[in-house]
Amino acid sequence: MSFLGFLDGLGGPHVRDGVIHLVVVLASVHALAAVTAIHVPHIRYLAILPEIVMLGGAVLLLGVASLSDRPVRMSVTTVGTVVISGASMGLAWWQWADVRQHGPFTTVAGAVVTDGFSALIAILASTAMLLTALVGDGYLRREGVEGPEFHVLAMVSASGAMIMGQANDLIVIFLGLEIMSIALYVLAALNPRRATSGEAALKYFVLGSFSSAIFVYGIALTYGATGGTNLAHLTSYLSTHALSSNGVLLAGMGLLLVGFGFKVAAVPFHMWTPDVYQGAPSPVTGFMAAIAKAGGFAALLRVFVSSFGTLRPDWRPIVYVIAIVTLVVGAGLAVVQRDVKRMLAYSSINHAGFVLLGLQAADARGVSAALYYVFTYSFMVIGSFAVVTLLGRSGDVGHDIAGYRALARRQPVLALAFAVLLLAQAGVPFTTGFLAKLQVVAAVVDAHSAPLGFVAMGSAAIAAFFYLRVAVLMYTPRRPRWVPPGREIVFDPIVGPQASTAAREGSGVSGQAEPEIAPGGSLDGGTAEGAVATVPRTLAELRLWSGSERTVAVVERLNADLLIDREAEAVEDGAGGRRVRVPPAAIVAIGICIAVTVVFGIVPGPLVDFTHHSTLLLLR
Amino acid sequence: MVNRETMAQYLAIFVLLALGIVFGAASLVASALLAPRKQPSAAKLAPYECGIIPSREPPQRFPVRFYLIAMIFIIFDIEIVFLYPFAVILHQLRTFGLVEVLVFAAVVLVAFLYLVSNGALSWGPPKRLVEGMGSRTSETTIERVGAGASSSDRAA
Numbered sequence: 001m002s003f004l005g006f007l008d009g010l011g012g013p014h015v016r017d018g019v020i021h022l023v024v025v026l027a028s029v030h031a032l033a034a035v036t037a038i039h040v041p042h043i044r045y046l047a048i049l050p051e052i053v054m055l056g057g058a059v060l061l062l063g064v065a066s067l068s069d070r071p072v073r074m075s076v077t078t079v080g081t082v083v084i085s086g087a088s089m090g091l092a093w094w095q096w097a098d099v100r101q102h103g104p105f106t107t108v109a110g111a112v113v114t115d116g117f118s119a120l121i122a123i124l125a126s127t128a129m130l131l132t133a134l135v136g137d138g139y140l141r142r143e144g145v146e147g148p149e150f151h152v153l154a155m156v157s158a159s160g161a162m163i164m165g166q167a168n169d170l171i172v173i174f175l176g177l178e179i180m181s182i183a184l185y186v187l188a189a190l191n192p193r194r195a196t197s198g199e200a201a202l203k204y205f206v207l208g209s210f211s212s213a214i215f216v217y218g219i220a221l222t223y224g225a226t227g228g229t230n231l232a233h234l235t236s237y238l239s240t241h242a243l244s245s246n247g248v249l250l251a252g253m254g255l256l257l258v259g260f261g262f263k264v265a266a267v268p269f270h271m272w273t274p275d276v277y278q279g280a281p282s283p284v285t286g287f288m289a290a291i292a293k294a295g296g297f298a299a300l301l302r303v304f305v306s307s308f309g310t311l312r313p314d315w316r317p318i319v320y321v322i323a324i325v326t327l328v329v330g331a332g333l334a335v336v337q338r339d340v341k342r343m344l345a346y347s348s349i350n351h352a353g354f355v356l357l358g359l360q361a362a363d364a365r366g367v368s369a370a371l372y373y374v375f376t377y378s379f380m381v382i383g384s385f386a387v388v389t390l391l392g393r394s395g396d397v398g399h400d401i402a403g404y405r406a407l408a409r410r411q412p413v414l415a416l417a418f419a420v421l422l423l424a425q426a427g428v429p430f431t432t433g434f435l436a437k438l439q440v441v442a443a444v445v446d447a448h449s450a451p452l453g454f455v456a457m458g459s460a461a462i463a464a465f466f467y468l469r470v471a472v473l474m475y476t477p478r479r480p481r482w483v484p485p486g487r488e489i490v491f492d493p494i495v496g497p498q499a500s501t502a503a504r505e506g507s508g509v510s511g512q513a514e515p516e517i518a519p520g521g522s523l524d525g526g527t528a529e530g531a532v533a534t535v536p537r538t539l540a541e542l543r544l545w546s547g548s549e550r551t552v553a554v555v556e557r558l559n560a561d562l563l564i565d566r567e568a569e570a571v572e573d574g575a576g577g578r579r580v581r582v583p584p585a586a587i588v589a590i591g592i593c594i595a596v597t598v599v600f601g602i603v604p605g606p607l608v609d610f611t612h613h614s615t616l617l618l619l620r
Numbered sequence: 621m622v623n624r625e626t627m628a629q630y631l632a633i634f635v636l637l638a639l640g641i642v643f644g645a646a647s648l649v650a651s652a653l654l655a656p657r658k659q660p661s662a663a664k665l666a667p668y669e670c671g672i673i674p675s676r677e678p679p680q681r682f683p684v685r686f687y688l689i690a691m692i693f694i695i696f697d698i699e700i701v702f703l704y705p706f707a708v709i710l711h712q713l714r715t716f717g718l719v720e721v722l723v724f725a726a727v728v729l730v731a732f733l734y735l736v737s738n739g740a741l742s743w744g745p746p747k748r749l750v751e752g753m754g755s756r757t758s759e760t761t762i763e764r765v766g767a768g769a770s771s772s773d774r775a776a
Contacts, residue, residue, distance in 0.1 A: 040716045
C-alpha cells in the first residue's frame with residue numbers, strides 16, 4: 001500500500017490533497033533555498049545602535065513590567081524611558097560626530113545609511129521621546145492609567161521614525177513607517193475611558209493602513225520601472241537611463257508621494273488629522289505631531305530630493321500645488337476652530353505646508369531649511385501639547401478655547417509659557433519659528449518659486465491671527481455676561497468684533513442702586529480696547545442720553561441681574577477656574593522646549609549650522 | 621526609454637483593476653435591479669430572524685476573554701511563519717541566523733509574557749481589579765445574571 005493510498009484510506013481525498021499540497025510547498029521552499037545561496041550582509045551594529053537601544057529598551061521595559069509581581073510604579077517606567085531615550089540620543093550624537101569625521105557610510109547591504117541627516121533625525125526622535133515621557137508621566141498619573149504601555153509604545157514608535165531617517169531602501173522605509181504608525185495607532189487609543197480616543201484610533205488605523213497600502217503600491221510600481229528598491233540603485237538607474245515617457249515610474253512616484261503626504265498630513269490627505277489630534281490623549285498628540293512629521297519628512301526628502309532628483313521637473317509642480325493647498329487650508333480652517341487641540345491640528349497642517357516649501361525648493365538649501373523646520377517644530381508642538389495636557393484637566397476634556405480666558409491671572413507662568421510657544425509657532429522674531437519660516441521661504445524664492453513664498457507668508461499672517469487669539473485670550477479678563485443695547489464695539493478674541501458693554505463699566509457701582517455717581521466711576525477690562533466717548537457710562541449720563549426714566553429703570557433691573565450673574569460666575573471660578581496642578585516633570589519638559597525655542601531663536605548659529613551640516617553630509 | 625516588457629508585466633494589474641471596477645459596478649446595478657422592493661416584515665427586522673424571541677434584554681455585560689486567546693494564537697502563528705523558512709535555510713545562515721532568530725523569539729516571548737501578565741490565561745477572578753470597572757468577575761456576573769433573572773421573573 002502506497003503512502004498516498006494510506007492517506008486515502010485514512011481520511012479520504014481531502015486529507016490526501018492537503019498533504020500533497022503541503023509536500024509541494026515544502027519542496028518548493030527547499031528548492032528555493034537550494035538554488036539561492038544566501039550571503040549574510042555585513043552589519044555595522046554601531047550604525048543601528050540608537051534604534052537597537054530604543055527598541056530593545058522598550059522590550060526590556062515591557063518584559064520587566066510583565067514579570068514583576070506588583071504593577072511597576074509610574075516613576076520607575078518614566079525614569080527608565082528617560083534613561084533609554086537619553087542613551088539613544090547620546091549614541092545618535094556620537095554617530096553625528098563620527099559622520100562628521102569619517103563621512104557617511106552604508107551598511108546592511110546598502111539598506112541602511114548613516115549620515116548627518118539620519119543622525120539628526122535620530123537625535124530629534126530620541127529627544128521627542130524623552131520629552132514625551134516627561135509629559136506623559138503627569139498625564140498618566142492624573143488619568144489613572146496604569147502600566148508601561150504608553151512609554152513602551154512611544155519608544156517603539158520613536159525607533160520607527162529613526163529607522164525612517166536611516167533607511168536607504170524603499171522596503172526599509174516602509175518597515176520604519178509601519179513600526180512608527182502601528183504603535184501610534186495604539187497610542188491614540190490609549191485612554192480606554194474616552195470614547196473619542198477609540199474613535200481617533202480607529203480612524204487613524206483605517207486611513208493609515210489604506211495609505212500604507214498605497215505606499216506599498218508605489219514601491220511596487222517603482223520597482224517595476226527601475227528594477228530595484230534601493231535608493232542608491234534608484235539614483236544611479238535614473239541618472240544613467242534617459243526616461244522619455246515612463247508612466248509606471250511616474251505613477252509609482254505619485255503613489256509614494258500620496259503615502260508620505262498622508263503621514264505628514266499634507267492637504268488632500270489631511271482628513272484624519274483634526275479628528276485624530278483632537279481625540280488622541282494630549283501628550284500622544286504632541287508626540288504624534290513631532291514624530292510622524294519627522295519620520296515622514298525625513299524619508300520624503302531623502303527619496304525625492306536624492307533619489308528622484310533627476311525627475312525634479314515632474315514632481316516639483318505637484319509639490320508646488322500640494323504646498324499651496326496645505327498652507328491655505330491649514331491656516332484657513334484653524335481660524336474657525338473652538339477646540340484648541342483641533343486648532344493645533346490644523347496649524348500642524350499649515351506647518352507641514354511650510355516644510356513642503358523646503359522640498360519644493362529641491363536643493364541643499366531647501367532640505368536644510370526643511371530639516372531645521374521639522375527639528376524646531378517638534379519642540380514647539382511637544383511643548384504646546386504639554387501645556388494643553390495640563391489645562392485639559394482630569395479627563396483630558398477641557399480644550400475649549402473659552403477655558404483659556406484669563407489664564408494669565410490664574411497661572412501667569414503657564415500662560416506665559418504657552419504664549420511663547422504659540423508666538424514661536426506664529427513665527428515671531430527671536431524664536432526658532434521665525435528662522436524656520438524665513439529659511440524655507442528664502443529657499444523657495446531662491447528656487448524661482450516666489451509666488452509660493454508669497455502664499456506661505458500670507459498663510460503665516462492668517463496663522464498669526466489664531467495663535468495670537470489664544471495668546472490674547474489668556475490675558476483677557478472674563479467676558480461680561482450682560483450686553484446692553486450696545487453701540488460700543490469691543491473686540492472679543494473668541495467671537496470676534498461684538499457689541500458690548502456700554503453700561504458695563506457703570507454697572508459695578510450703579511448696581512448698588514446709587515444713581516448719583518461720578519462719570520466713569522469704575523472701569524474694568526475691556527474699556528481700553530474700544531470704549532466710545534458718546535456712550536453713557538453711568539446712570540446719570542444715561543438719563544441725559546436717553547431722556548427717559550423708563551430706560552433707566554430697565555437698565556437698573558438689568559444691573560441687578562448682572563450682580564446675580566457675577567455671583568454665579570464667582571461660583572464657577574471656584575469649580576472650573578481653578579488652577580491646574582503642574583507636575584515637576586512637565587515643568588522640565590516645557591522648560592526644555594521653551595529653552596530650545598528661545599535660545600536658538602536669539603542665538604541661531606549653532607542650530608542652523610547643525611542642520612546645514614547634516615544636509616551636506618547627506619549621502620547621495 | 622519605455623521598457624515595453626516591463627510595461628507588459630503590469631497588464632495583469634490593469635486587467636484586475638478593470639475587473640474590479642466592473643464587478644463593483646455590476647453588483648450595485650444588479651442589486652438595484654433585482655432586490656425586492658416590498659417592506660420587510662417584523663420578523664425580518666428582528667435581531668435574529670429565527671429562534672426564540674428574547675423576552676428581555678441581557679441584563680449584564682460579561683467578560684469576553686477569547687480575544688486574548690486569539691492574540692496568543694496570532695503571536696505564535698507569526699513566530700512559526702518566520703521560524704519555518706529559517707529552519708529550511710538554517711545551515712546557510714549559520715550562527716548569524718541562529719542569533720537573529722533567538723532575538724526574535726525573545727521579543728515574541730516578551731509579548732507572550734505581557735499577555736499572560738494581563739491575565740490572558742487566568743480564567744478565574746482577576747488578581748488585580750482595573751479601577752473603574754468595578755469588581756466584575758465571571759462569578760459575580762453569573763450571580764448578577766441569576767439575580768436579574770429571578771427578580772425579573774418575580775416582576776413578571
